[in-house]
Amino acid sequence: MKKRKHTRELMSLEERRKLLFRRMQTVMALFILLTLALFLVQRSISYKVETLSLNFLPAEQTEATELPEQKPECLILWEDDLQGRAARTLMSDVLSQTKVPYQTREAAPLTKRELNGYQTIVLAVEQMDALGESVMEIMDWTEAGGNLMLFDLPSQSGYLDLILDQLGIAGLGSTYSVVEGLHFCNPFMLGSGLRDYGITDPYESSLSVLLNDDCEVYVESTGEDPVPILWRRPLGEGTVVVSNLDFTDKIYRGFYLSAFSLLGDAFAWPVINGSTFYIDDFPAPVPQGDDQHVTADYGMSVRDFMSQIWWTDIQEMAKEHGYRYTGLVIEQYSDDVSEPLPANHELNRYQYFGRSLLQMGGEIGFHGYNHMPLVLSNFDYRGEYDEYTPWVSxxxxxxxxxxxxxxxxxxxxxxxxxxxxxxxxxxxxxxRRMLHEQFPQIKAIASTYLADGVCYDQEFEIAEDGIIETPRIISGYILPEFAYLSALLELNYRFVNTHFQHPDDVLDEDRGADLGWAEMSRRLNSYMDWLTSAAPDIRDLTGTELAGATQRYCSLQVEQTVSKDALTLKLGGLVDEAWLLVRLNGYTAGQVQGGQLTKLQEGLYLLEAKSDRIVIGMK
Ligand SMILES: [Zn+2]
Incomplete structure (x- = not known):
């Protein structure tokens, strides 16, 4: 027995050796096959250059159909102090960008006759005394069918007391509240029903008020004792809209436009209708070596992490939401600011990442030969960016x-x-001049929307030299409350979203590295979820397509007439396409001629213009 057993063991050992060898052979063969397959896949990642749906228009084309100048429909009455001037600037931007013809006038007593011909008045006056008795004229004008918007609540005064009831105010508190967030009691803005929106750097901005029952409150402050922030009430044949929020930063234009759109029965304004996600420094050389966060969480080098984790996650997110990326290339991270400027010969990763980005339908643009901004020695960095050297010539x-x-x-x-x-x-x-003169292929510059130190901040506009300015509104993976508020307000202003991220945000503690990639990617994914819920109809565009859309948006002019049963729009500067948001107050849209209307939510529609005359029936 013993012997047999021994023999069996011997044999099985021999067998096992053979088995092991066969297995090793199989594994080796599989490994070789896989390597070969990977090599072939890498080589064959080919892409088709997408035919962009929106390219650039020659300027003569948009100029050919301009509308004649319209007579002012809106009067901005402003007071000559810091806040009044800021409010005048903000409302002037809002009205010019939404193509409403307007006039501004410093607050002073005016006659009934001087109010004739306007359809809307925006009051940005802190001291009602400046208007004197004309305050009553303005209220009479409103009762007779005018539309009055208060940019904010004026200080207490005898004149204010006289019109409190007409503004819908039953009682005026004596204290100002710190508004830490906006809660939408009526989700009249895109995305407003999805969550509350926190305000960064809040201050005592809003007077506590008690409103009459006939006021429709749209926004109130978050917190235990909510303060009404935006309300609307009918007054005779007219409407009063009151904003009890005193913010004049650029980003709040979307709030005041939304308030303005509540005046009257209907209002339409041109929009971009586009969403673009940029990846700066991509493709670019990948940092060598390890990073403590990446090593701790994934146990791999930064190089492997970028291709195996980061890019996979980023791609999946975009695919899931139907988005594409615009990547901006850096050739290398040298400090060279004079010639010779040696070429980078490490092409593998550029081929792999760039082609896979293009394969998704994305676009590639320029970021830099290296990361030295295009500035000469006369540029003042104001003590920021010690690491940058100006170009020698x-x-x-x-x-x-x-x-x-x-x-x-x-x-x-x-x-x-x-x-x-x-x-x-x-x-x-x-x-900028060099780009325009020597690189005519560059049609758009995408920098930043909000001013920040020495940064090049932009508007969505066509610059004088013809370059289209397409600023990025928000960025990164941290996505704090301010990012959501900014995104909300621009979505409702121009129906636009622009965001940029960098691969190396993952390594930078100021940009969220401490959170770890799992949390950072979750945040970006949540933002994409939010955008998809807030604006399912917004178009996903690449950087060039967004610039094409911006050019068309800027060139459009709108003349609108509201009657009892229809909103009629006459468009100027229309070449091939135009988009508008349409607000109907107390009406629903009926038959549409000359365009296609999509209901976004109660009272808010997206209009695709198909002709330069559009009639929207109102029921
Ligand atoms: Zn960069």
């Missing part, structure tokens, strides 16, 4: 982009590289 600056152009053209044949993103959002007037 205009020709060195230009040579750097020529090298980048050569590099990108050889990597991505067929791509046009029409979008430029300045490194760190910094661009000097000289750099």
């Amino acid at each position: 205009m020709s060195a600056m230009s040579a750097s982009l020529q090298e980048l152009n050569r590099f990108c053209a050889s990597l991505y044949p067929g791509e046009k590289f029409q979008v430029y993103v300045p490194p760190s959002n910094i661009l000097s007037p000289e750099g």
Whole structure:
């Protein structure tokens, strides 16, 4: 027995050895096959350059159909103090950008006759005394069918007491409240029903008030004792809209436009209808070595993390939401600011990432030969950015982009590289002039929307030299309350979303590295979820397409007439497409001629213009 057992064991040992060898052979063969397959896949990642749905229009085309100048429909009455001037600027921006013809006038007594001909009045006056008895004239004008908006609540005064009831106010408190967030009692704005929106740097901005029952409150402050922030009430044949929020930062235009849109029966304004996600420094050289957060969470080098985790997650997120990316190339991270500017010969990762981005339907634009902003020695960094050196000359600056152009053209044949993103959002007037004069292929600059130190901040507009300015509104993975508020307000202002991220945000503690990639990616994914819920109909566009949409938006003019049963729009500057948001107050849309209307939510519609005359029936 013993012996047999021994023999059996011997044999089985031999068998096991053979088995092991066979297994090893199989594993080896599989490994070779896989490597070969991966090599083939890498080589064959080909892409088709997407035919962009929106390219640029020659300026003559939009100018051909301009409307004649319209007579002012809105009067902004402002007071000559800091707040009054800021309110005048903000409302002037809102009205000019939404194509409402308006006039501004410093608050002083005026006659009934002077109010004739206006359809709306915006009052940005802290001391009602400045208007004197004309306060009563304005209220009479409103009762007779005018539409009055108060930019904020004036200080207490005898004149204010006289009209409190007409403004819908039953009682005026004596204290100002700190508004820490906005709660939408009536979800009249896109995204307003999804959550409350926190306010960064709140201050005592809003007077506590008690309202009459006939006021419709749209927004109130968050917190235990909510203060009404925005309300509307009928007054005779007219309407009164009161904003009890005194913020004049650029981003709040969307709030005041939404308030303005509640005046009267109907209001339409042009919008961009576009959402773009940019990835700055992508493709770019990947940092060598390890990073403590990445090593702790994933046990791999930054290089492997970027291709195996980061890019996979980022791609999946975009695919899930139907978004594409616009990547901005950096050739290398050298400190060179003079020639020679050596080429980067490490092409593998550029090929892999760039082609897979293009394969998703994305776009590639320019960020820089290196990360040195296009500035010369006369540029004042104001003590920020010690790591940056100015270019030694205009020709060195230009040579750097020529090298980048050569590099990108050889990597991505067929791509046009029409979008430029300045490194760190910094661009000097000289750099901008160089782009315009020497790189006519660049049609759009995408920097930042909100002013920040020495950054190049922009409006959505066509610059005098013809370059389209397409600022990015929000960025990164932290996405604090302010990002959501900004996104909400711009969505409702221009029906636009722009966001940028960098691969190396993951390594930067100021940009959220401490949170870890799992949390950072969850936050970006939640933001995409929010955007999809707030604006399911917004178009996903690449950087060039967004610039094309911005050009059409800027060129559009609107003349609107509201009657008892219809809103009639006459459009100027229309070439091939135009989008507008339409607010109907107390009506629903009936038959539409000359366009297609999509209901976004109660009282708010997206209009695609199909002709330069559109009639929207109102029921
Ligand atoms: Zn960058």
